Amino acid sequence: MKKAETEKYIRRGAVSLPDRTWPDKKIERAPAWCSVDLRDGNQALAVPMNVEEKLKLYSELLRIGFKEIEVGFPSASETEFAFIRRLIDGGLVPDGVSLQVLTQAREHLIRKTFEALRGCKSAIVHLYNSTSALQRRVTFNMTRPQIVDIARSGARLVREMADALEAEGSKVRMEYSPESFSDTELDFALEICEAVKEIWRPTPDNKLIINLPETVQYSSPNVYADQIEWMCRNVSDRDCVEISLHTHNDRGTGVAATELALMAGAERVEGTLFGNGERTGNLDIVTVALNMYAEGVDPGLDFSDMPRVRAIYEECTGMKVPPRHPYGGDLVFTAFSGSHQDAIKKGMDMMRRDGDGKWEVPYLLIDPSDIGCSYEAIIRINSQSGKGGVAYVLNEDFGYDIPKEMRQEVGDFVNARADKLDKELKPGEIFEIFKVEFIKRDSPVMLESYKIDSWDDASQGGQKQILIRAKILVNGREETWSASGNGPINALVKAFESNGLKNFKLVDYRSHAIGKGSATDSAAYVCLESLSSGRKVWGVGVDSNIESAGLKGVISAFNRLNALEKANA
Numbered sequence: 001m002k003k004a005e006t007e008k009y010i011r012r013g014a015v016s017l018p019d020r021t022w023p024d025k026k027i028e029r030a031p032a033w034c035s036v037d038l039r040d041g042n043q044a045l046a047v048p049m050n051v052e053e054k055l056k057l058y059s060e061l062l063r064i065g066f067k068e069i070e071v072g073f074p075s076a077s078e079t080e081f082a083f084i085r086r087l088i089d090g091g092l093v094p095d096g097v098s099l100q101v102l103t104q105a106r107e108h109l110i111r112k113t114f115e116a117l118r119g120c121k122s123a124i125v126h127l128y129n130s131t132s133a134l135q136r137r138v139t140f141n142m143t144r145p146q147i148v149d150i151a152r153s154g155a156r157l158v159r160e161m162a163d164a165l166e167a168e169g170s171k172v173r174m175e176y177s178p179e180s181f182s183d184t185e186l187d188f189a190l191e192i193c194e195a196v197k198e199i200w201r202p203t204p205d206n207k208l209i210i211n212l213p214e215t216v217q218y219s220s221p222n223v224y225a226d227q228i229e230w231m232c233r234n235v236s237d238r239d240c241v242e243i244s245l246h247t248h249n250d251r252g253t254g255v256a257a258t259e260l261a262l263m264a265g266a267e268r269v270e271g272t273l274f275g276n277g278e279r280t281g282n283l284d285i286v287t288v289a290l291n292m293y294a295e296g297v298d299p300g301l302d303f304s305d306m307p308r309v310r311a312i313y314e315e316c317t318g319m320k321v322p323p324r325h326p327y328g329g330d331l332v333f334t335a336f337s338g339s340h341q342d343a344i345k346k347g348m349d350m351m352r353r354d355g356d357g358k359w360e361v362p363y364l365l366i367d368p369s370d371i372g373c374s375y376e377a378i379i380r381i382n383s384q385s386g387k388g389g390v391a392y393v394l395n396e397d398f399g400y401d402i403p404k405e406m407r408q409e410v411g412d413f414v415n416a417r418a419d420k421l422d423k424e425l426k427p428g429e430i431f432e433i434f435k436v437e438f439i440k441r442d443s444p445v446m447l448e449s450y451k452i453d454s455w456d457d458a459s460q461g462g463q464k465q466i467l468i469r470a471k472i473l474v475n476g477r478e479e480t481w482s483a484s485g486n487g488p489i490n491a492l493v494k495a496f497e498s499n500g501l502k503n504f505k506l507v508d509y510r511s512h513a514i515g516k517g518s519a520t521d522s523a524a525y526v527c528l529e530s531l532s533s534g535r536k537v538w539g540v541g542v543d544s545n546i547e548s549a550g551l552k553g554v555i556s557a558f559n560r561l562n563a564l565e566k567a568n569a
Helices: 003-008 037-043 051-064 078-089 107-116 133-140 144-167 186-200 221-234 254-263 285-294 306-317 338-354 387-398 404-421 427-439 488-498 546-567
Strands: 032-035 068-072 098-104 122-130 171-179 208-214 241-247 268-271 445-457 463-474 477-485 504-513 522-530 536-543
Touching: 032 241, 032 285, 037 051, 037 068, 037 306, 051 068, 051 078, 051 306, 068 078, 068 122, 078 098, 078 107, 098 107, 098 144, 098 171, 107 122, 107 144, 122 133, 122 144, 122 208, 133 144, 144 171, 144 186, 171 186, 186 208, 186 221, 208 221, 208 268, 221 241, 221 254, 241 254, 254 268, 254 285, 268 285, 338 387, 387 404, 387 427, 404 427, 404 522, 404 536, 427 536, 427 546, 445 546, 463 488, 477 488, 488 504, 488 546, 504 546, 522 546, 536 546
Parallel strands: 032 068, 032 268, 068 098, 098 122, 122 171, 171 208, 208 241, 241 268
Antiparallel strands: 445 463, 463 477, 504 522, 522 536
């Protein structure tokens, strides 16, 4: 791409709207949603869906809560026609749901469309023709009056056939799209919409849907919002009109354009799951709906099982949801970065502690569980991860609440293994590394068995004393150690000393139950400091008996300290 080549592109004109109000507005309620997955999305697939695939996706759209579904272009192919007839003849359209069908403003296509709708309880007939100056000049070689005549002619036939269908018991709403609206002169877009509205005669109880497509994104989202606000202000009989949006994503701003246009006064949105559509795609309804949800606005759509929605979408369309796709991707709630992981863990801990129900977790826009994503996926470990992430996984997945002072040591060790293996570590792999290094350390010293006696020492003011007798393997040789102290751990430390192995002092000890209930194990975390080097090392003991867990923690820490001291000698 050369700098001089930019001269061949034309910047579209902005809208003169100095008193625009949309920048100060907020989205306070959900729009009417219309899924066009089965039509606009389907036509963009390399291999369009067959009837059975369309039925499966249609059923999922109903479950999600769509009340308006554009099910096809029945005049385009027999597959489209047959699918619509399958829905109607099979009684597959619930009360309160409208089937939307698309047709160009051409007589034979309109007649075929209404033939497909015979017996439909509630239908939306979507009529369109292109209106932009570019399309008028290049595609049709027609004047503005000629384009208006096409719309009027189509509208009259649709009105006539809709009246006949309603006489048979159907309810019919009508929708008109000046295709390429965002590249159409605003005065002309208004003129042609008014011409259609005059023929269709909408009422406040049966509104005309005026759909204003951003068929190609030529401008930034604020320009589209200005266009929508201008139309909302200038269309006549506003209470008889529902302004609808249909954005595409050529500039990657389909979501932004829709959100700003809703602030500008639009009441309805057409789009697809995950933005499937021609070229760079249609509007992504999942993202817009969950953006509303993240701000406390009920979108009226159920995405509480996002993995299911994604699986059905991928199965039926053959498309894949990218791992970083907002809300729907595999990795969107996942933090590999150490600082992010630490902040997320602290946020989750604070939420559990405060219990006020407000979601305030750094780096996570919404609670993953609200859309069916498990907490196991939030923090994943590779060589870039930190102490907080490893601690989070060990706590959430396995019940080990690693002391804050120990997390750096555990995190560094696990991350070094991930770096050496050159891969992401799954939770089970993380726990196995942790267990082997910090729990199952039985060399050079291993505790085989022990007995405890206690008595009140009169010389110590009646303070309880503990005598430990332990069978210990030292470098594979069995020894019997005994010593007394003010507790089992203190007694074992003194036994190390009496056997010439106390090159440390105990500086920290913590313990907790793993899980809940009476049959749970206990974890003990012990930190020893080398008397020669000052190195601090942690070990972990696990046992159904909290006393035994503490003793095992001392042994583990000693063995780790011994190995590290030798390695750095």
